Amino acid sequence: MSGPAPDPLRGASCLVLGAGGFIGGHLCGELRRRGASVHGFGRRRSYPEALEGVRWTMGEFADRAALARAVDGAEHVFHLLGGTTPESSNKDPVADLQAGAVASLHLLDICRAAGVRKVVFLSSGGTVYGIPRSVPIHEDAPTDPISAYGVSKLAVEKYLHLYRHLHGLDYAVLRVANPFGPWQDPDRRQGVVPALMQAVLDGRPPEIWGDGRVVRDYLYAADAAEAIAEAAAYAGPHRVFNVGSGVGRSVLDLLRDVGAALGRGTDLTATHKPGRATDVPVNVLDTSLVRREMGWAPRTGWAEALQATAAWLRGRTAR
């Protein structure tokens, strides 16, 4: 007469590096809901309301002493620190490699010295594969990024594999598709969803890079956070997972649906800017592994997710 197994995250000590960011806020909330003790570390805390009940330490990723103090005592370390974007990374690949891979290597040394149980790394499903030979993209597909951002994400994945082999440090890599939702800053070029929405709310023509036929896999951030949290609890044999909706939508599709979500009709017209060299023409992830292994699936419908994002942006604009 045993009941359901207790949640392994209940009472677990979780450190979220990059907690002050967009995904970090959603992840902290999800970990709190699962009963974990959550400590956030990062450069800034743009939306303190996202971090309710979370112990907070402000610090730089490059500050190894501060990082070591934060890691001390953590069972699970969620590595969401980045700092660059695919577009900015190509202007200075060396800086991107230093900020991404070198800093991550220092983190792994700290984690193994501290006896961390598992490192969960937020990789990038949108960049590590580069231009796919076919979609949806399976985890075993070739990885040939067309941004330095993707190369350094990939290098961190490889170092995680190496540290497990050499030092027994367990890990999970989540190659997350294009996330969107509340707390994604529309002004920081982080994502196309809030950028389009904010333009419409401001009465500006939305801007699109290229012809708008670029296809992406958009995932609501709260759903992404569920997968990231679950990866810490997961005890199976796999370590690298795609996390996405599995649905491809063009930017033009997105614009139509954004118009509908904002009640502005489905025929918004956009200003087209030149395409970017870092944009792969299509990216849709095969998510069968994470669905099968973790029992995870996105729970938020597309329209509902857009509505929630729009509501947050409206509230933010109104402040």
Added chain:
Amino acid sequence: MSGPAPDPLRGASCLVLGAGGFIGGHLCGELRRRGASVHGFGRRRSYPEALEGVRWTMGEFADRAALARAVDGAEHVFHLLGGTTPESSNKDPVADLQAGAVASLHLLDICRAAGVRKVVFLSSGGTVYGIPRSVPIHEDAPTDPISAYGVSKLAVEKYLHLYRHLHGLDYAVLRVANPFGPWQDPDRRQGVVPALMQAVLDGRPPEIWGDGRVVRDYLYAADAAEAIAEAAAYAGPHRVFNVGSGVGRSVLDLLRDVGAALGRGTDLTATHKPGRATDVPVNVLDTSLVRREMGWAPRTGWAEALQATAAWLRGRTAR
């Protein structure tokens, strides 16, 4: 009535970075034989006889100004610079990444600014794949290195792909198996072939890491050099090539054949040292791509290659 096409390397200006090393010496000789104008750059020139007819510049890979001067005017740049070994890299992965990937990124920036036609990069068929799921290993197999050396080689491969995409800089990656032959220093832990031979020549018991069942793909360096040179001339669609013998031999097999090559019989006994964490159990490369695309195949027989290596070591010892 056209004759055979002229060799595209005849008269071509070739810069060999790392020319003073073991493979560099063989490559310079091969390029000279094909009529190229050869400029060597490196930290040291251990065997000047390997660089006859080669213009030589002594310099550090980290010295960007010196590197830029060397690259200026070169059509083909052969990137053989490394400096670390798989074993040493795991003691300091950050230093390995700086010496390998960061320095290579600077090199690529220099090459694209100088209008270099093609960069040929010596990668590592023995480390980039990690522990293979099956052998022989195809170029499309998963790449999960178990040494930091392998991770930084892989990162350089990815940056080459990126720079071609972003800047049109052409390249070839050669994942070369375990090379051996003259000019491979038996004292520098570069390779097991000269280490075993030198021990036997010195009357010491040869030392083997682990039980000697580790299987490797050994390739004679002069044959490797032919593939590396040909990669500069190759104009087909592929860019990443395995280069190996395609034959797997255990260290115990090797020891038997080394004994025979040195005329010491086939029953030499070795001292066994603990296995190394960086040693994959087996590594044999599938070389069908380079054979088909470049018409390359190793030309030196196994016994002949061992004899030539032994002759060089004997001559060196006698000096």
